[in-house]
Amino acid sequence: MQSILIIAPNWIGDAVSTQPLLANLKVLYPNSQIDVLASNWVAPIYRACSQVHAVIEAKFEHKKLQWSLRKQLAKEIQAKNYQACFVLPNSFKSALIPWLANIPFRIGYRGELRFGLINLALDNPSKVNRPPMVEHYLSLSQLLKDDAFLPSNKLVPRLNISTSAKQSIEIKLQSANISGDSIYVMCPGAEYGPSKRWPTEHFAALAQQLITQNSNNQIILLGSKNDHSLAQEVTSQAQQARNIHNWCGNTSLDEAIALIGMSKVVVSNDSGLMHIAAALQIPQVAIFGSSNPTHTPPLSDKAKVIWLNMPCSPCYKRICPLGHLRCLKDILPEQVFATLNTLN
Template identity: 80%
Template sequence: MHSILIIAPNWIGDAVTTQPLLANLKVLYPGSKIDVLASSWVAPIYRACAEVHQVTEVKFEHRKLQWDLRKQLAREIKAKNYQACFVLPNSFKSALIPWLANIPFRIGYRGELRFALINLALDNPSKINRPPMVEHYSALSELLKDSESLPLTQLAPKLNVSSSAKQSVQNKLQSANISSDLIYVMCPGAEYGPTKRWPTEHFAILAQKLIAENPNIQIVLLGSKSDHVLGQEITSQAQLNSNIHNWCGNTSLDEAIALIGMSKAVISNDSGLMHIAAALNTPQIAIFGSSDPAHTPPLSDRARVIWLNMPCSPCHKRECPLGHLRCLKDILPEQVLATLNTLK
């Protein structure tokens, strides 16, 4: 197997958890060339994977078939003669391109009426008994594994920081007059919804306490453009504007990866940036509310998870069905700070 294509998932956290699959494929096929077809949103993750030869970045639009674009991509991919393709999203449209390109082995999970498009498939696990996402994706490599293959062992994602992204971040820090010696990153967002977001007032109090311990600490808030308002709330509530910098929406994902890699610690919700911190082995506190840390844990020895494991959680709802959001509100800044201090 000398040429493999990966159809990437569409969420940052999911993309990070696919890296062990790539590493395991390199164990099975050391001479293989692994290319990735990814949306612009997650392409930087694969640029940070040492196993990837080439990333093709495509502007896929959510909930649109984009038939002409997929046919064009299929023609380009067919010319590259891939032997196998791992289709990691569960959607019908994600399986169209490798099928149109006539790639011999099309591997993925069954779902969304795509049984004719995938010819090596596993059943999707039930929502009640779901394995960790890393295991979920890595299991697909077993479909190509023969009895003489090497054991598949890596289950912790690993990312690299590009020198260009690191230089770009250093330039931004210098322009903003921020010392890079004591940077703490806070990630207040979570795309899924409010039940995965620790309250901004708790982030603000934590920021105040950290800076009270050491006035040289600089706190950078990271996230998407939609998280910028959360960053504004934190800076306003903390009233320490000279030490807190709202960069939500003001960095590329490549730059966010670099900044997380050079920070002293990361405090985040269960989000894509949480998985990036774990894959960079940066000390971190991961705060869980409505989601399940057994399913999407940060896989790092330097990560600490705070989850109250209340009777109503994990509910996996976007809004608190009971209206109180105690699974997050009852995680106090003092508890997070005490846990953070154990990482130093």
């Protein structure tokens, strides 16, 4: 197998979880060229994967077919003569491009009327017995040949930091008079919804505790432009906001990866940035609410998970169906601060 195309998932955390699949494909097909078709949103994750030869970026929009764009991409991809394609999203539209491009082996999970579009398939696991996402994607590597194997040791995601992104972040830190020695990154957002977001007042209280502990500690709030208002709430609720910096929406994802890689500790919700911190082996505290840490854990021995495992969780809802959000509100800043002090 000389050339393989990957159709990337649409969420950052899921994209990070596909890296072990890429690593295993490189073991199975050491001479293969692996390219990835990804939305602009997740493309930086694949630029941070050493197994990827090229990233093909596309302006895919959520819940839109974009038929003309997909036909054009299929025409371009057909000219590259890929032998196999792994279609990692479960949607019908994600399987259209490799089918239109006449790629011989189209591998993925069954679902959403994809019969014929996918010609090597596994059954989707039930919601009750969901495996961890890394295992979910890794299992697909068995489908291309009968003697393919899964690694006996657990593969965990690993990302690299680009030199240019690191240089860019160093310039931004210097411009903001922030020392790189004691940066704590906090990620108050979670794209999925409020039921995965630790309260902003708790983030503010934790930031204040860290600054009180050491006046040299710098807190950088990191996330997308959609998280900017959340970060503003954190800074306004903190007693002393002098060492708290709202960078949400002010970095590219490539730069965010570099900043996380330079940080001392990351505190986050169950989000894409949590998975990036784990893949970079940065000490972290990951706070879970409506989701399940056995399904989407931060795969790092430097990560500590805080989850109350309440009777109503995991509910997987975007908004708390009971209206109290106790699964997150009852995780107090003092508990997270104490956990931070146990990290290596």
